[in-house]
Amino acid sequence: MSPIRKSAPLSNFGEFQLIQSLPRQFSTQGFHPTVGTGDDAAVFPPSPSKQVVLSTDLLVEDIHFSHKTSTFYDIGYKAAASNLSDIAAMGATPTAIFIAIALPPSLTYENWQEFYRGLARPCKDHKVQLLGGDTSSSPTSLFIAITITGEVHPQHILTRQGAKSGHLIYVSGTLGDSAAGLAYLKKYKRPPELYKISKRMKYIVERHLHPTARITLGQLIASQPYASAAMDLSDGLSGDLNHLCRQSQVGALIYSERIPISQHMNKYATQIGADPLHWGLHGGEDYELLFTVPPKWQSELEEIAKKRRMRMTQIGIIQPKRFGIRIEQSHGKQEKLVPSGYDHFIE
Amino acid sequence: MSPIRKSAPLSNFGEFQLIQSLPRQFSTQGFHPTVGTGDDAAVFPPSPSKQVVLSTDLLVEDIHFSHKTSTFYDIGYKAAASNLSDIAAMGATPTAIFIAIALPPSLTYENWQEFYRGLARPCKDHKVQLLGGDTSSSPTSLFIAITITGEVHPQHILTRQGAKSGHLIYVSGTLGDSAAGLAYLKKYKRPPELYKISKRMKYIVERHLHPTARITLGQLIASQPYASAAMDLSDGLSGDLNHLCRQSQVGALIYSERIPISQHMNKYATQIGADPLHWGLHGGEDYELLFTVPPKWQSELEEIAKKRRMRMTQIGIIQPKRFGIRIEQSHGKQEKLVPSGYDHFIE
Numbered sequence: 001m002s003p004i005r006k007s008a009p010l011s012n013f014g015e016f017q018l019i020q021s022l023p024r025q026f027s028t029q030g031f032h033p034t035v036g037t038g039d040d041a042a043v044f045p046p047s048p049s050k051q052v053v054l055s056t057d058l059l060v061e062d063i064h065f066s067h068k069t070s071t072f073y074d075i076g077y078k079a080a081a082s083n084l085s086d087i088a089a090m091g092a093t094p095t096a097i098f099i100a101i102a103l104p105p106s107l108t109y110e111n112w113q114e115f116y117r118g119l120a121r122p123c124k125d126h127k128v129q130l131l132g133g134d135t136s137s138s139p140t141s142l143f144i145a146i147t148i149t150g151e152v153h154p155q156h157i158l159t160r161q162g163a164k165s166g167h168l169i170y171v172s173g174t175l176g177d178s179a180a181g182l183a184y185l186k187k188y189k190r191p192p193e194l195y196k197i198s199k200r201m202k203y204i205v206e207r208h209l210h211p212t213a214r215i216t217l218g219q220l221i222a223s224q225p226y227a228s229a230a231m232d233l234s235d236g237l238s239g240d241l242n243h244l245c246r247q248s249q250v251g252a253l254i255y256s257e258r259i260p261i262s263q264h265m266n267k268y269a270t271q272i273g274a275d276p277l278h279w280g281l282h283g284g285e286d287y288e289l290l291f292t293v294p295p296k297w298q299s300e301l302e303e304i305a306k307k308r309r310m311r312m313t314q315i316g317i318i319q320p321k322r323f324g325i326r327i328e329q330s331h332g333k334q335e336k337l338v339p340s341g342y343d344h345f346i347e
Numbered sequence: 348m349s350p351i352r353k354s355a356p357l358s359n360f361g362e363f364q365l366i367q368s369l370p371r372q373f374s375t376q377g378f379h380p381t382v383g384t385g386d387d388a389a390v391f392p393p394s395p396s397k398q399v400v401l402s403t404d405l406l407v408e409d410i411h412f413s414h415k416t417s418t419f420y421d422i423g424y425k426a427a428a429s430n431l432s433d434i435a436a437m438g439a440t441p442t443a444i445f446i447a448i449a450l451p452p453s454l455t456y457e458n459w460q461e462f463y464r465g466l467a468r469p470c471k472d473h474k475v476q477l478l479g480g481d482t483s484s485s486p487t488s489l490f491i492a493i494t495i496t497g498e499v500h501p502q503h504i505l506t507r508q509g510a511k512s513g514h515l516i517y518v519s520g521t522l523g524d525s526a527a528g529l530a531y532l533k534k535y536k537r538p539p540e541l542y543k544i545s546k547r548m549k550y551i552v553e554r555h556l557h558p559t560a561r562i563t564l565g566q567l568i569a570s571q572p573y574a575s576a577a578m579d580l581s582d583g584l585s586g587d588l589n590h591l592c593r594q595s596q597v598g599a600l601i602y603s604e605r606i607p608i609s610q611h612m613n614k615y616a617t618q619i620g621a622d623p624l625h626w627g628l629h630g631g632e633d634y635e636l637l638f639t640v641p642p643k644w645q646s647e648l649e650e651i652a653k654k655r656r657m658r659m660t661q662i663g664i665i666q667p668k669r670f671g672i673r674i675e676q677s678h679g680k681q682e683k684l685v686p687s688g689y690d691h692f693i694e
Contacts, residue, residue: 038594039506040436040578041402043499046393051381054401055388056494058447058481089387100405100447100492135407138488141673143445145481145492147403152390159386231387247385 006110010072010103011137018112018135025120030127031095042131044096046151053150054088061141069185070078074155075144075169076118078285082234083148084122084233085287089232090159091222092152094215097123100145102138123324126215156222160286161246163229163292169316170227172214172288174262175237179210180269187272211287217310221291226301227294230291236282239339240290248292251323254316254337256281257330271289281327282340292318353457357450358484365459365482372467376441377474378591389478391443393498400497402433408488416532418539419458421556422491423465425632429581430495431469431560432634436579437506438569439499441562443478444470447492449485466538510576510595510639516663519561519635521609522584523623526630527616528555529638536618550611558634564657568638573648577638583631586686589672591637598670601663601684603628604677628674629687639665 010018019037020294046052057079060067065075080097087094103112115333123130128148168193181204194202214232221227229248234238237259245252251343259280269276293301305312319326327337357365366384377525382390393399405429406412412422434441440644446466450459470477475495528551537556541549561579568574576595580587584606592599606627616623645661652659666673674684 034501034504035437035506039508040433041400041439041495041497043398043400043437043439044634045398045501045505051386051390051392052399052478053390053494054445054482054494056445056447056492058483060449060483060485060490062486063449063483086387090382090390092388092390094570098401098403098494100403102405102410102490133403134403134492136405136407136410138407138486138490139409141485141490143405143407143449143485143490145405145490146405147401147445148388149399149401150388154392156383157381157390159382161386179437199448276433 005242006108008109009105010107010109010112011105013109022116022130025117025124026130027124027127028129031129033096033129033131037130037132042096049096049153050151051154051157053087053090053092054147055083056147057083057086058143059144061143068274069182069190070209071190072114073118074190076115077121077210079144079146080119080122081211081213082287083146084126084128085232085234087148087150088213088215088218089230089289090150090152090155091123091218092150093219094126094128094148094150096129096149098131098147098252099133101133102136104138104140104142112292122213138196141206158218158222158227158230160229160231160244160247163244163250163278163318165250165318165320167228167292167294167318168298168314169252169254170291170293170312170314171233171237171260172217172310172312173286174260175233175286175288176279176283177204177207177262177265178211180204180265182333183272183274184268185334200264200267202235203262211285213287214289217289218309219299220304226293226297227291228294230289233286233288234284236284236340237290238281239336241337242339244290245325249321251319251321252325253319253323253328253334254314255328258313258315260311260313323335353455355456356452357406357454357456357459358452360456369463369477370466372471373477374471374474375476378476380443380476380478384477384479387660389443392547396500397498398501400431400434400437400439400499401494403492404430404433406491408490412418414546416529416537417556418537419461419466421537422558423462424468426491426493427466427469428560429634431473431475431491431562432579432581434495434497435560435562435565436567436577437497437499437635438503438577439497440566441475441495441497443476443496445478445494446480447485448480451485451487451489451492454489458591462505469560471520503572505565505574505577506571507576507578507591507594510591510597510665512597512665512667514575514639514641514647514665515661516540516599516601516665517608517638517640517659517661518580518584519564519657519659520633521607521612522552522580522628522633522635523630524554524609524612525558525632527551527612530619530621531615547611550609551615555632558632560634561636564636567651567657568648571644573644574638575641577636580633580635581631583629583687584637585628585684587637588684592672596668598666598668599663599672600666600670600675600681602675605660606660609662
């Protein structure tokens with residue numbers, strides 16, 4: 001085979017040749033498939049006494065990402081991280097991913113390699129293997145569909161359905177960083193090298209482009225079980241809290257003063273005259289966990305989390321369904337919390 | 348909620364409302380998920396002593412289907428059938444599907460319903476449940492990614508790798524019908540009601556639009572195991588035989604006179620001056636099974652297949668790798684069989 005020119009358009013290559021050339025960064029540890037890539041389907045044995053977890057996500061050019069604000073590496077990275085986050089939200093351990101990708105003719109061989117390099121990065125941290133997929137040309141935009149599998153002990157499954165009145169509402173990490181990072185990227189475009197921008201900007205931009213799936217935290221809160229319900233924050237707190245409350249048939253009260261906001265995000269908001277609380281409440285794609293905890297577990301869980309340096313903040317209390325979903329402002333006034341999450345069809 | 352107007356564009360609806368309105372045609376039998384749709388991921392228990400089978404397929408508008416030759420029902424039907432066919436090729440039993448779909452703004456609520464009605468049809472026959480997915484808008488084309496899961500006993504897994512020199516090469520059903528059906532549809536467009544066209548045309552058109560996944564045959568040939576290797580025919584015999592031989596590191600000799608051609612396809616080819624053997628060798632999307640059988644199982648397998656009215660034809664013999672892949676014409680001359688299968692990047 002002749003050497004591959006990196007700027008060559010993908011149309012120069014056959015599907016088989018492309019698949020063969022995939023980067024070797026993916027893990028081959030920790031999980032033993034019976035049949036891997038290259039057959040009609042993958043086959044893998046479930047671990048003893050575990051159940052199978054499966055989630056599918058769709059990423060569409062100019063809907064979920066833009067080449068103006070992300071490189072191909074970033075697109076791959078976030079695709080993997082957002083899918084890992086779905087596994088984290090179930091309290092499960094990720095095992096394998098499968099990529100269906102439709103590639104517009106403008107893409108080069110290098111773009112393709114960069115996408116897979118980004119994808120492999122967070123997968124490697126969790127020993128997640130690439131086990132299959134499908135590759136096609138696209139007459140128009142870039143489309144990516146990712147399927148991720150995981151496994152979980154049946155007694156450790158975290159769903160959105162178990163929250164009860166009186167349970168405490170928690171979020172991990174800080175909220176709104178990703179929205180702030182996107183605001184920065186929309187203004188200045190994605191710099192080719194992130195280390196060249198200031199530490200503050202780098203923090204919020206990284207949080208947008210390379211989010212961290214809270215796998216270990218998900219496993220911790222599922223293990224006792226400390227958490228009665230959980231989900232990951234992809235559409236923003238206001239929208240996602242709404243989903244969780246609907247599934248659990250409950251209401252919620254949250255306190256605006258308790259929403260965890262990072263210093264970097266807060267300063268950037270001040271700098272450009274934006275409202276940090278608005279980003280914290282409504283900004284999407286933080287991929288932090290939202291979960292509810294029965295009060296009897298509060299001190300034990302908070303102690304363990306502190307020891308392991310996992311940031312989590314109690315932001316409110318689950319209420320009866322008729323209460324609705326409200327936010328209490330710092331001056332004590334309660335208002336209805338209206339979701340302004342991202343819905344691909346309505347906005 | 349106000350009544351839904353079927354011609355309304357999908358942009359009038361929220362994602363949640365759309366998902367809620369999915370047709371109820373999907374099975375809820377035969378398989379017991381622990382967590383179904385509506386959470387961050389689906390969770391299901393594997394059957395005792397079974398392994399998990401998983402395949403992902405991509406369908407892109409104007410690459411894999413066209414609205415000129417298929418209705419939304421047809422697109423959904425074939426999406427399900429082609430994925431079921433991957434499970435058949437592994438000798439497995441299908442369990443659940445997951446749909447990631449990006450919808451262009453021109454689509455109506457009725458289009459969406461029709462797609463899912465088509466998708467549900469072959470799924471129902473095999474008690475396959477819809478367990479999740481992702482729905483997004485698309486700025487351009489319709490894009491569908493389907494993930495299907497199944498299960499199989501580890502001793503019954505059919506791969507592409509076990510064919511050995513001397514094994515007999517079989518195909519199920521007849522070949523080239525789908526290519527003939529597509530030729531008809533390209534010429535006359537898809538008639539709104541298929542029963543209005545002649546029986547012959549209806550046969551080839553149905554074979555193209557609504558193919559049958561050979562689930563039961565896959566399970567039969569995997570059960571003894573009668574078959575040493577298997578795959579489904581999606582790219583056409585010439586291309587797919589090439590894939591199988593590459594994976595098994597063998598060559599093959601097939602006989603042109605033995606390629607099973609249906610009477611309907613043969614007559615249509617004659618009528619329009621096309622070569623039925625060309626369609627039989629190179630036409631894609633028949634979703635029949637291609638498999639190899641050690642000679643000692645030949646008579647037993649053929650007898651069972653005859654009893655169960657499963658059509659299968661021995662079309663050739665596996666050869667050593669150095670032999671290459673050749674076809675023997677009716678006059679006895681052997682030629683190299685050059686794949687002209689569908690590769691999305693090169694044609």
